[in-house]
Amino acid sequence: MKKILPLLLGLVMLLSLAACGSTSAAAPQPVQETPAEAPSQEQPAAESLPVETESPAQAEPAGSSVLVIYFSRTGEQYNVGVIDKGNTAIVAEMIAEAIEADLYEILPADDHYPMTYKELTDVALQEQREGARPAYVDSVPDLSGYDTIFIGAPVWWGDWPMILYTFFENTPLSGKTLIPFSTHAGSGLSGFDRSLAAAYPECTVTKGLAVAGTDAQNNPERLQPFVDSWLTELGF
Numbered sequence: 001m002k003k004i005l006p007l008l009l010g011l012v013m014l015l016s017l018a019a020c021g022s023t024s025a026a027a028p029q030p031v032q033e034t035p036a037e038a039p040s041q042e043q044p045a046a047e048s049l050p051v052e053t054e055s056p057a058q059a060e061p062a063g064s065s066v067l068v069i070y071f072s073r074t075g076e077q078y079n080v081g082v083i084d085k086g087n088t089a090i091v092a093e094m095i096a097e098a099i100e101a102d103l104y105e106i107l108p109a110d111d112h113y114p115m116t117y118k119e120l121t122d123v124a125l126q127e128q129r130e131g132a133r134p135a136y137v138d139s140v141p142d143l144s145g146y147d148t149i150f151i152g153a154p155v156w157w158g159d160w161p162m163i164l165y166t167f168f169e170n171t172p173l174s175g176k177t178l179i180p181f182s183t184h185a186g187s188g189l190s191g192f193d194r195s196l197a198a199a200y201p202e203c204t205v206t207k208g209l210a211v212a213g214t215d216a217q218n219n220p221e222r223l224q225p226f227v228d229s230w231l232t233e234l235g236f
């Protein structure tokens, strides 16, 4: 047994390392099962994307203006208690401030989302199962003047919240450069880049950023350099 134990430990470590190498969750996961400490220990990761098709310098052509669009929730959120500014809102504001971009928040038209975490996860799961297209407040600005649009949201069950798909289907963005970002509790970018590219085949989708929601909420000053270096890498 003494000889087998180190072998078993080594195998467990190997399996753990293999799991850490994955940049996004393979499947929607009940976040209650996400290890509480895991998200905040992770460094916010700019992920390598298969859909990156343009060099970063082309992300912002001279003279263009940039918009940051986001969806975010307050109330009770995973591992941060009850918050009055959403995790994704914090990151969206950080990006907009750093590059002097405009900011627009997608708001539900009929805000039926519960303010308690467990109930919210149930509603969101139901929406995902039904392929729901929740309506958003119809105050989207004229987007024709923006060449580059950041689009961010919390990961909900391993995907964009369904309200984002309503937005994608209603909002033509042909020819623009789109830059996805997520906040999450361990799932990373969760394929935001791929689903954005699928929704907008006529757009360039560049390198995305995944930020642990706990880092955004609790350690924004620690997060700032990571956001800044991602923006620099993108050519801002």
Ligand SMILES: Cc1cc2nc3c(=O)[nH]c(=O)nc-3n(C[C@H](O)[C@H](O)[C@H](O)COP(=O)(O)O)c2cc1C
Residues within 6 Å of the ligand: 025, 028, 029, 030, 031, 071, 072, 073, 074, 077, 078, 085, 086, 087, 088, 089, 117, 120, 121, 122, 124, 125, 153, 154, 155, 156, 157, 158, 159, 183, 184, 185, 186, 187, 188, 212, 213, 214
């Ligand atoms: C309905 C729901 C589903 C979630 N699903 C996931 C998930 O699949 N993977 C994950 O890492 N985090 C998940 N989370 C955690 C959120 O992505 C995370 O707390 C995020 O930072 C919340 O951002 P917000 O405050 O901007 O809404 C989920 C949270 C909610 C409310």
